[in-house]
Amino acid sequence: MPPLLSLETSSRAPYERLPGAVSASEDDDSVVDVDEDADGIQRKRKRWWSYVPLCCLLVLLFGPQYSVLTVLVSYYLQIHDTPVLFSIHLFDVCLLIFLACCSLLVCVVRDPGAIRVGEEVHSNEPEDEDEDEETELMDALRMPVVTKTRDDDDFNAPHKWCKKCWAPKPERTHHCSACGRCVLKMDHHCPWLASKCLGQWTYTAFLHFLLCITLLSAYICILSSRVVYVAFVNPFLVNERTALHALFLSIYGAIFFLVVGPFLLWHMYLVSTNQTTIENLSPFLLLRYLPPTNPATSPDPTTTRSPSGTLPQTTTHTPSQRQTSHFPSQSRNRLNNPAPIHPREHQLSSTQRRHVRMAHGSIRLYDVGFVENWRQVVGIGKRGWKGYGDGKSFPRNPRAESMLARLAAELENEDKFD
Incomplete structure (x- = not known):
């Protein structure tokens, strides 16, 4: 008699696509249609x-x-x-x-x-597809519980x-x-x-x-x-x-x-300060790099501020008894030890937004010096016109952490006065 419930583990990597699926991260990409050729393989075609x-x-x-x-x-x-x-x-x-x-x-x-x-993310070589990644059931049960934070969305x-x-x-x-x-x-x-x-x-x-x-x-x-x-x-x-x-x-x-000419000068300025156009025109990207605050004192991300800067009253949704009875240890851990969160743009008051915009002009996360900034983009020396790095990790400005901490403290102080 076959078992009523069978547990099977997949050898597919957690981010591996299903066979035949079109990856948006492979090759060219923009303004595309998806067609199937005679072999049934999906090919991407750019619009004319x-x-x-x-x-x-x-x-x-x-x-x-x-x-x-x-x-x-x-x-x-x-x-x-x-x-x-x-x-x-x-x-x-x-x-x-x-x-x-x-x-x-x-x-x-x-x-x-x-x-x-x-x-x-930090690997330059793709994983071997023939490598056996099958996970045993007991090993999967011994894995620690991964708590989903609000930044995961x-x-x-x-x-x-x-x-x-x-x-x-x-x-x-x-x-x-x-x-x-x-x-x-x-x-x-x-x-x-x-x-x-x-x-x-x-x-x-x-x-x-x-x-x-x-x-x-x-x-x-x-x-x-x-x-x-x-x-x-x-x-x-x-x-x-x-x-x-x-x-x-x-x-x-x-x-x-x-x-x-001015467009070239603008991009030369961006290279000299190690910024991209998106980073320069989006001041609220700094919120993602702020030191995490205590979620007990932070506003809920699902609530928004009123024009006066105060938070409206919200109701707290607690998990039902049916939801917590199956996994009591995990639910208790998530309720007692919530993960730290970062503030969101819609949570900030007008004064806090002004602080972020003013700090954005001085906080340059990846500015490591004029020469090193140009070296990362165009290369200097034998590797001329070929930048350094793999595009996945970048050196940080050593002064950026303290400036971000100061900005987080200012935002927290403004939140207390509002």
Whole structure:
């Protein structure tokens, strides 16, 4: 007679996907459809309109080259008869375009930073699929009880699991809703790059692309402005066709320089302070790194503050007798020793929010010095233009812990006065 109740343990890793499931942390990802081929294997296909901004970017990059060639040939070959200057300027323009295209290709083709399913958070090597991980029943019963804390529901908390793509979520990793996946050290989602994210392995190429575009636009603007100036001073020397092309290029280059140049300076500032765009624009991310407070004195995360800053009265839900009778020891442990919690944004008063915003400008968790910050991103020395690290763990600012503790104390004091 077969047993009425059989207990079976699975050898699958706790974060391993079922066979045939599509992992959002594998390969490319953004704006995708899921199709099945003849073998029944699901393949991801990107929508066609996600490539429209990339095509527009290529048109903006290669479109003015006819005008550049016209100005160079007419001014340096026909008017001044200086083939050396013509060759130098043509080589400089082509070199900058080539470097920009190489960086753009890296940003589009390379994965920004995937979390491989079945890979440990702090491990560089994936687990061996053939390794026997079967857990015996008695070993499973001897395992300690894992108490679920309130931060377990936070998908973006550091060193947590992402419950959307079911993969490990290391530090500074964020889940992109547009791509439907987690990205290591995610900076931002860029629709110009075929709707892809910029992360640990593509951010360096993105900086190089911005630098090349800024230099190219400035070079073309200065080169064409000189021809425009000569056309105004001596209109009989430069024909109208060349003058119009030069005027178009000077305006075109100035617009690109004024748009891309400040964007490059902004990202250079982020690299110098070791921040990402998400971290810089989201001050309340600091709440996840605050020292945990005593849950007995902390407000319940399911309650929200009224506009006056006071907490409304809430009812305490206790587990029923049926729920606690099956696991008395676990329930008693969870009630008597609640896990520490972190404050949430919706729990803060207006004064506390102002404290967090003011502290966000001075608390830089990963700022380890100007040289080391740039070394992590672009590399310095023999490993030029290749950052250091695995994208899963980062050195912390030694002063950040004390500053976070001071911020937590200020928030707690404000909570007492409210």
